[in-house]
Amino acid sequence: MGNKYDVVVVGAGHNGLMVAAYMAKAGLKTVVLEKNPWLGGATSTTECTLPGFKHDLGGTMHSAIQGNPAIAHDELGLKRKYGLRYLYPEMSAANVFEDGTSITFWHSVDKTCEEIARFSERDAEAYKRFIDMAMPMFPLLAAGMYSAPPPFGQMIAQFDQSPVGRELIRFLMMSAWDVAQQWFTHPKVLSMALKISTEAMVGPEEKGTALHMLLGIPFHHIGHAGFPEGGSVELPRALVRCIEANGGEVILNREVVTIKTKGGRAVGVATADGEEYSAARAVITTVDPRVSLLKWLDTPLSSDLQGKLNRILEPLFSGLMQAIALEEAPKYNVEPWSGANDAVVVEPLPSSVTELRQMFDDLRYGRIPRSGFAPFVVVPTKIDPTRAPHGKHVLYLWHYMPYNLENGGHDKWDEVKTDVADQVLNAFRRYAPNVTDENILGRFILSPNDYPKWNANLVNGAIVGFGAYLSQSYAYRPIPEMGQYRTPVGGLYLCGTSTHPGGAIIGGGRATAQIVFQDLGIDFDDVIDV
Template sequence: MAEHDVIVVGGGHNGLTTAAYLAKAGLDVLVLEAKEYAGGGAVTQEVTVPGFHHDLHAIAHIFIQASPLVRDDELGLLSRHGLRYVYPDPCISVVFPDGDSICFYRDVRKTAESIARISPRDADNYLRFFEFADPVLDMLLGGFFAPPPPLGAMFAQLDQSELGQEVLRVLLMSHLEVAQEWFEHDKVKAAMARWVSEILAAPEEGGTGAFLMIMVPLIHRYGLGFAVGGSGALTAATARALASYGGAIRTSAPVERILFEGERAIGVRLASGEVLRARKAVAANLNIAQIPELVEHRFGADWQRKVDRLKPAGFVLLVGHLALAEAPIFRAGPEATSAGLQEVCLPLPELRQAFDGLKYGRPASMMPSIGVASVWDPSRAPEGKHTLYLLSFVPPELASGGWQEVFEESFTAFCALTTNMSWSKVLHHVVHSPDDSERFNAAWPKGDPGHFGSQIFQFLGYRPLPNMGYRLPAESLYLVGPSTHPGSGITGGGRAAAQCILSDLGLGSGE
């Protein structure tokens, strides 16, 4: 029987990151991945035409830029293992159907100048909001890439100061309510709400206000990164780092059961019947909803009920991958065109109605998100050609129609915002619906890569369950990945999970 110190089940971005930190600390680590390749949502493939490299799911790397994983290059991904980033500026442009736009630059004052074209008063309000949120970012990010404190203790600490009380109040609000308090013009409020909705939370969803408070200073400090070559470059660099520390990855190795001796997890059984032993720990980079079956429901009905009551995200994603004959030119002008991402935004009343429609099976196809990473990273497409990532917010199930119809509506909305786009510029396209995404990754229910919603009652120290952290209710068994803090997206969140495991093993924090 093969033995390792730690077995990590699931070779997505978080599983690989966790494994690399554990291996760096001197542990013998094996990652098991069910698919024929590792990476989870951080994968890049030629799914349209040869030579066009498309990020299948994650495209923009924002939160990870603030992590010591990248900021301090703790695993040598940048210095030794080939990872490179390009940083578009402006990072994001929010584009309105009438041609107005707001561009978010690394420079906060340039961003304010962009806002001033719509509302001079809100340009000043934006600077004021940044001054409020910037020191708060340090407060919140301190626990973003490490195991979070218990939520009650965090709230009690915040309640000790006037600034902390303001932060606590924002944490409990919706991000639209926060925008409405700080800004005056409906387009500015709508732009802020549209931007934050990328976390898959509708603007009026309670307990999401913290994300506006985080994302504004975050984008100005660290920017938006495109991994050169695609998101798969992050996976490849992390895999190389893991190997350099003596760790290994096995693909096409689905795990059927986690094995126990008494209350201790001691290994796994693969679908093939092969048994692998873990001397020190098993870490599952899975959706917490997958755990009961893997452990044969040994944690009991009460624990199962807590898992079952987790609230899903308000909506999910449909993604179109297109090979283009040329790059789009937006009617909003060269400034909006040059941004790393374009987010289409409706005026505030229509924006709220569009998000409300998602509750009733109606897609928000008129406000897609657009990424043409090949403008900034020419390695992704043949010379003069481009890749298009066209993302739409959709309900898990449509009230009527089909996914291709939704994609075509989104593509039509996108073309109307440009001077040069039409079907004649599309060399080939592939559509990935929520159903396709669920088939792609069994941990993504209804295609949600975040596993479930990010409201405050299931975030920070309450993600996935109140004050559970990364420890499942068995000795030496851990949960890592989007089901745990800091949640969905390219965050480098496996760093925090590794700190928890290393602390339990008496090996420090692995920093």
């Protein structure tokens, strides 16, 4: 192999770039190989509607990564040295209803309770008690978020050592709906609580989804969702600057097709153009293991491991994304005191929790929701005017959708995506009537079937990786035998959405780096800038 490196990383999404940045910073000769002609994977930004309008096509909110020491402690110098700048909105999100009412999530619990009290004093008091109950659980759930998870049995045994932990174990076996109806009664508060639990692409009535509610609701009051100035891609760009400053390389338009092994160890990769890249110390793949381990590996895994990987469960649904260039920002039909018109993130919700539950039932059976829509809306130009020409705005309008339609499967999306996108847009106009055809300057649509065409690693339209069920979380992600990033092949490691902590913009590459350093005898603390 003519291209000789210590470490070869496959995939230039933010996870691959992050693990590569740690490798390069440790003095290891590192290269990142990316199939696409652009950076960032699902953390990318493009002018897909009109020149000057910068749209995030994948992840747009950088929430969970704010607690990652890579950002919180600036371990790689991304903020101090490499140009990454986060902007933080005052409010976390606003939930708006068709009747003009709204509930805003403020960072202050008391202020949020005041919002809820307008609908139900009882639920406002219950929300405060829920936060008091959930806050001690949050550190237990988040403890391993940015490092390798302990074995699952060990984690449960640790939880079982305290009353808080034992209550947490009980919650982990429940659905979000189970928990929500134990605590809240008002339909609007129930809708708000349920929607939070679905952001990992799981249905609110799936057992084990209370986990996402226990993480999601407290995070509104613990963390801050950040938006990189200039678009989501500014995180990958800062990581590339860090890699290159430390002697590493990032090569685009290099499609890996083979992971080469010798004597039971990974020794490099081969690309579609016939190039080979040797790896003296490690190969790290961020590509779905059902591709990288079952299709690329030149030495087959055992039939048992192949079977387990092939039985991985997909998420309940995918999504339909609309990137829209606007003349003016959405104006919501809400009471004058509402914070919705100042919010960067808005979630329109049905006033009836039954409608919301029926929407998720439709998704389960491959149907376009019949009971109504509940889109996820982000207008990042409200906090970052650099993303559009002066005075203009970009709108990220996203909605859960099934990957396989009941009649026609996933290919049917090519026929119906514009019609379904129009349905979602028209439903959104009931909340924000100024988003008229005259206000829309340009629109770009990604359907569930478009996602894997845009980014092949979004297998079956799974935008946050395969299903985030409890059975596929923590050290069981992707499977127990590989839950700490190591594979049965020496020197071959997993990274990215297929591993803990899963999808979203979290910076999971840091955890993989810790394991690789441990195996190579490198002290992690000697590498970082703190």
